[in-house]
Amino acid sequence: MAFKNIIGQKRALSILKGFIVKGRIPHALFFAGDEGIGKKLTAINFAKTLNCSPTVEDDLFAVAEEVTAGDTLSVNTDACETCPSCNKIDKGIHPDVFFISPEGDGGQITVSVIRQLQESLSYKPFEGNWKIAIIDNAERLNPSAANAFLQTLEEPPPQSLFILVSSRPDMLLPTIRSRCQRLNFSPLPVDTMSRMLVEEFDVAGHEQARLLSTLSGGKLGYALNENLIEQREWSFEIFRNMIGTLEEDVWENRDAMDEWFDWAQLWLRDISVYKATGRSDIMINQDKIHEIAAIADNTNLKEILKLARELYNIKRRLSFNLNKQLTLNYTSLLMKKMLGKTND
Ligand SMILES: [Zn+2]
Numbered sequence: 001m002a003f004k005n006i007i008g009q010k011r012a013l014s015i016l017k018g019f020i021v022k023g024r025i026p027h028a029l030f031f032a033g034d035e036g037i038g039k040k041l042t043a044i045n046f047a048k049t050l051n052c053s054p055t056v057e058d059d060l061f062a063v064a065e066e067v068t069a070g071d072t073l074s075v076n077t078d079a080c081e082t083c084p085s086c087n088k089i090d091k092g093i094h095p096d097v098f099f100i101s102p103e104g105d106g107g108q109i110t111v112s113v114i115r116q117l118q119e120s121l122s123y124k125p126f127e128g129n130w131k132i133a134i135i136d137n138a139e140r141l142n143p144s145a146a147n148a149f150l151q152t153l154e155e156p157p158p159q160s161l162f163i164l165v166s167s168r169p170d171m172l173l174p175t176i177r178s179r180c181q182r183l184n185f186s187p188l189p190v191d192t193m194s195r196m197l198v199e200e201f202d203v204a205g206h207e208q209a210r211l212l213s214t215l216s217g218g219k220l221g222y223a224l225n226e227n228l229i230e231q232r233e234w235s236f237e238i239f240r241n242m243i244g245t246l247e248e249d250v251w252e253n254r255d256a257m258d259e260w261f262d263w264a265q266l267w268l269r270d271i272s273v274y275k276a277t278g279r280s281d282i283m284i285n286q287d288k289i290h291e292i293a294a295i296a297d298n299t300n301l302k303e304i305l306k307l308a309r310e311l312y313n314i315k316r317r318l319s320f321n322l323n324k325q326l327t328l329n330y331t332s333l334l335m336k337k338m339l340g341k342t343n344d
Pocket residue numbers: 048051052053079080081082083084085086087
């Protein structure tokens with residue numbers, strides 16, 4: 001895997017390559033954007049590119065100097081994928097490249113991990129040009145870890161680079177954010193992604209590809225790793241049960257409950273689209289047109305939108321540890337009231 005294999009994210013990649021060509025690598029980068037769109041992959045490949053073929057005499061700096069001097073010497077802006085350095089980074093055993101992510105019960109990045117990193121960074125690179133620390137889910141730095149890390153950011157060791165990765169950028173301390181150069185990663189457009197799924201990932205048929213692209217919100221990692229179609233069926237079954245006869249315990253755990261509320265918005269979106277326009281071509285779940293039409297026929301637009309708002313509010317409150325059974329009863333009651341009978 002190298003930069004050339006990363007799909008989408010042209011803007012972020014061209015900025016990173018620009019750093020290499022100019023020979024000006026920032027001390028700290030912050031990759032922000034949704035889960036599953038290639039942030040971490042890009043970080044790893046930037047680390048590989050920077051440390052690629054470190055035995056070559058005219059290393060990165062020398063080459064960059066010539067380029068800034070007006071020479072047309074080409075700079076290596078992608079990882080070769082074959083040298084020992086690239087291999088070691090792929091395996092996670094490169095002595096100059098560090099991967100940090102939340103661990104333990106609380107899922108936090110603790111101060112001891114940061115202290116250890118500081119110690120490791122205090123030496124010169126062993127093999128590569130750069131010492132690179134990739135901090136995944138950087139918003140999970142706990143307060144003391146964040147403070148310790150802040151000191152490092154203020155006085156970064158020479159030849160070191162920090163890449164902070166987060167899908168919840170607003171949760172990172174502003175003092176840390178402001179010391180990093182931010183690169184935003186965005187989801188792929190549906191058309192581009194559908195085409196790629198068919199051409200490069202052997203997804204059978206454009207219909208299926210379009211559905212996956214839309215359901216995943218343009219997040220390729222999500223579309224490829226999760227069984228989205230199965231989850232969709234699961235969520236719709238519960239959705240319909242809620243309106244009809246409610247079965248006990250439809251969510252197996254809190255995560256499932258949390259996820260279901262996201263799916264419910266998707267179904268309500270299609271029901272309202274159908275109710276407002278009668279068109280199936282702009283629905284996401286076009287293959288469920290009959291079921292959706294049946295629900296839409298039984299209610300009105302105002303109730304659908306009201307329900308969407310109510311479910312959104314419940315979803316927000318789930319983080320306050322709402323009781324699962326009470327949530328289920330209440331949600332089902334709302335759904336029966338607003339979708340289960342004629343409101344006109
Ligand atoms: Zn290489």
